[in-house]
Amino acid sequence: MPRLVMKFGGTSVGTLDRIRRAAKRVGVEVAKGYEVIVIVSAMSGKTNELVGWVEETAPLFDAREYDAVVSSGENVTAGLMALTLQEMDVPARSWQGWQVPLRTTSAHSSARIVDIPTDNLDAKFAEGMKVAVVAGFQGISDEGRITTLGRGGSDTTAVAFAAAFNAERCDIYTDVDGVYTTDPRISSKARKLDRIAFEEMLELASLGAKVLQTRSVELAMRYNVKLRVLSSFGEQSDDAGTLVCDEEDIVESNVVSGVAYSRDEAKMTLISVADQPGIAAAIFGPLSEAGVNVDMIVQNISEEGRTDMTFSCPVSEVKRAEKAMMEAKEAGAIDFQELVADTDVCKISVVGIGMRSHAGVASKMFKALSSEGINIKVITTSEIKISVLIDRKYMELAVQALHDAFELEKAA
Amino acid sequence: MPRLVMKFGGTSVGTLDRIRRAAKRVGVEVAKGYEVIVIVSAMSGKTNELVGWVEETAPLFDAREYDAVVSSGENVTAGLMALTLQEMDVPARSWQGWQVPLRTTSAHSSARIVDIPTDNLDAKFAEGMKVAVVAGFQGISDEGRITTLGRGGSDTTAVAFAAAFNAERCDIYTDVDGVYTTDPRISSKARKLDRIAFEEMLELASLGAKVLQTRSVELAMRYNVKLRVLSSFGEQSDDAGTLVCDEEDIVESNVVSGVAYSRDEAKMTLISVADQPGIAAAIFGPLSEAGVNVDMIVQNISEEGRTDMTFSCPVSEVKRAEKAMMEAKEAGAIDFQELVADTDVCKISVVGIGMRSHAGVASKMFKALSSEGINIKVITTSEIKISVLIDRKYMELAVQALHDAFELEKAA
Known part of the structure; x- marks a missing residue:
């Protein structure tokens, strides 16, 4: 049966x-x-x-x-x-x-x-x-x-x-x-x-x-x-x-299947980190031990042996992240000039298996946001997803703009 | 340990x-x-x-x-x-x-x-x-x-x-x-x-x-x-x-250890039952099948082949008991003149292992009740217990009288 x-x-x-x-x-x-x-x-x-x-x-x-x-x-x-x-x-x-x-x-x-x-x-x-x-x-x-x-x-x-x-x-x-x-x-x-x-x-x-x-x-x-x-x-x-x-x-499917959002994100930047082998481990090891769920990670181009390192985590974990970073600095495990936390951001993502076979999804996404005057702070991508951090006040606007841009109201 | x-x-x-x-x-x-x-x-x-x-x-x-x-x-x-x-x-x-x-x-x-x-x-x-x-x-x-x-x-x-x-x-x-x-x-x-x-x-x-x-x-x-x-x-x-x-x-123990009571009892009497071998089984079989919890049973002396049979059960089961008896009568399994239910009785019991070695407990109990003007309707006894059915309105009075009579307030 x-x-x-x-x-x-x-x-x-x-x-x-x-x-x-x-x-x-x-x-x-x-x-x-x-x-x-x-x-x-x-x-x-x-x-x-x-x-x-x-x-x-x-x-x-x-x-x-x-x-x-x-x-x-x-x-x-x-x-x-x-x-x-x-x-x-x-x-x-x-x-x-x-x-x-x-x-x-x-x-x-x-x-x-x-x-x-x-x-x-x-x-x-x-x-x-x-x-x-x-x-x-x-x-x-x-x-x-x-x-x-x-x-x-x-x-x-x-x-x-x-x-x-x-x-x-x-x-x-x-x-x-x-x-x-x-x-x-x-x-x-x-x-x-x-x-x-x-x-x-x-x-x-x-x-x-x-x-x-x-x-x-x-x-x-x-x-x-x-x-x-x-x-x-x-x-x-x-x-x-x-x-x-x-x-x-x-x-049949649209190139993009859906637009997701996560409201309470924070963007943390370690300014002027001494860029040396093992620096990522020295930063993210202590964060993990402190129970901080790091999501996106971006490292800028290194200049004169120093770089800026940016990561995102839930707003509720910012205090823990700051404590872990300050302790690591005091212990001499990492060296940075300043830690800047932006707690007014959100994450917007477009998801779709169609991205595998279609080029231009990212540029379409960025254009849609830009035409609404929304500044992108961090970008990460995977094979079937593009996520950006933007100011939280634009969250609803961004979701609606992307839904329109990819014509998600229409079935494929 | x-x-x-x-x-x-x-x-x-x-x-x-x-x-x-x-x-x-x-x-x-x-x-x-x-x-x-x-x-x-x-x-x-x-x-x-x-x-x-x-x-x-x-x-x-x-x-x-x-x-x-x-x-x-x-x-x-x-x-x-x-x-x-x-x-x-x-x-x-x-x-x-x-x-x-x-x-x-x-x-x-x-x-x-x-x-x-x-x-x-x-x-x-x-x-x-x-x-x-x-x-x-x-x-x-x-x-x-x-x-x-x-x-x-x-x-x-x-x-x-x-x-x-x-x-x-x-x-x-x-x-x-x-x-x-x-x-x-x-x-x-x-x-x-x-x-x-x-x-x-x-x-x-x-x-x-x-x-x-x-x-x-x-x-x-x-x-x-x-x-x-x-x-x-x-x-x-x-x-x-x-x-x-x-x-x-x-x-050391008193002759009687305690006085117990059960408030909601009923006394049911089958008047003028045809007295023949197997009559008890013919009555109490159907009651048991109907889920009636029969407690005390008393049978009077038989006269001219007929007798009165009395039993007690919880008040809540009286309806079921009546139905079972009427059905048994209609089916010809038992023959009686009338079924009388008294739903205003309670049961009072005195309990004590001392009864095994002391005579006179029953007569002391009956005297105590009688001196309060309480009429006893049914009596049953076991080795260490005597129970009586009396009118419910005398329940508290009977308990107090018996507690006094056997001096239970004093330790042995």
Whole structure:
């Protein structure tokens, strides 16, 4: 029998009524002849409540106990979903991570999936179970303790089950109806994409689009799992939402698929750094140790043995970055004249697999920004992405200008 | 190292602050040199919330899913208690039922404990763990599914662990400071007992005293576990609360240890039943099938082949009892003239192992009631208990009169 994985996030199972609506969607797929694996998150708000209790109890908590407490939210939803399906005469049962078992590393609170043996679920499917409702986000370590995969880990659980059970598709039900060319709150012309390539989705996810967890997209790409993002509140149809798929499955596409933004960025410049071999390591080693997530890095041309080094990081990490740099200077590890922080910038990116075969995307982007009088402060590029730092006050304007310039409101 | 089991009920772990207070008590015992197994209930209110969701989702629920959902409350408390102990530098970890594993029958929602292998906990105690915090009320079936032991099952969990791990004592921390000669809300002269025999506690528990679950007392009696009931809000000392122990450990005791009552009883009489062999089975079989919990049974002397049969049951089950009797009459299984229900009665009992060696307890009881003008409607006796049904309006008066008559305010 063909198999399907359906994942419902916290808002999609936030009340008993919403669980019923989600169960009805599952029933529709079962009626079509699928055996379904449903992955559920905790009811919205529950995980935060549990995390709050743990943090209040022990600010420096034992991650093993954190996992034992926090994973309970998903167990509740799994049981309630199974009961709801049974009420609809759909043979269903709940599975907690350790019952599957979903084996993970012992890196508590951010464990990685090691293996999902299919024997237990297969045996129950063979006995007539139509739906396995699996508690997302959790697994079991070699030591027999409960682990969790980190925030958003239920997406990753879903994709991993789809890969392990050769599911025809992995449907991620959420509170938005798909992936858009840009944030509809910023541009009214934003258009829902019918399809998007894994690589594009990965870039968008790491650029701040909150639709899917980055790791779930990586996993889907590696095992070529057809991943669909769709709303649990809209119509149910086979072509709803956005299909995240292999590049080859996308027949036509625009050169640029989407415009992403990240609001709270900071640009830090070390002025007149003594330019010598190993200087990058001497700068970025301490930053990494201080927990600063450095994003873009630009080094100017060296003159007379000195250079300017610019990097970006989230605004919230500027203080830490400054402290790390000053300490490195005092310790004699690096030598620079001044550290200048610009905390009023944002990052705008255009993403598209079409860039691989089309020249001129960068120049089109720069022209569009320039014609709006927007100054570009830093540029970085990858094979399918161009990102720039600009003043934060131009953020909405830049997104709209780029959306227009690349005509994203039109399908290819 | 000597071992201790400490059980904390829902109100004793109802907030993070209360969990901290409970953890401090555990710390005191660890400092004395004990290895401690702590059994926790769900935070007060949590189990009711979960049960409510299950019942709203599926009125006729699958008990396996009920157990999976409802057991999650204890898991949360276990993790939080372990974290709290760690914050106090006490080496502790949480254990869910399946991790121990606490093996039970597959009778979901009312499973019985089959076995508690000690290997896993012993290994961790050997590695330096001082406190094992175990989620109460839950276990795992042979099929690998989560089971629960029924309401109050955490008491039973605690006693079973005390037996399995040869604990010196099993301390049940609750919101009352021990077992009283009667309900202090009814008699201001009620006195806390320092010791009470298992048999007495069993009778009191089944008569409606809500201090301990009946099954936990049975288990403690069978394995001779020293069981102590004490308040989690009072002073901590080795002789606080009430010790439930073997009869031989009680040096001196009053003839009667306590007066119990059960408010909402009903007395049902089948008038002029055709008296023939098998008539009792013909009456009480259908009642049992209808889920009526028959308590006292009295049969009058038979005259001319007919007799009156009286029994008592909870008021809430009267309708069901009437329906079952009428149906049995229509089906020709029994023949009676009339069914009379008196729903305004209550049951008063005096309990004491001293009755075994002292005559005259019954007559003293009847005299005390009679001198207050209270008419006795039904009497039943056991080796260590005498129960009577009387009009409900005399309940408080009867309890006080009996407490006075047997001088329960004085210790032996």
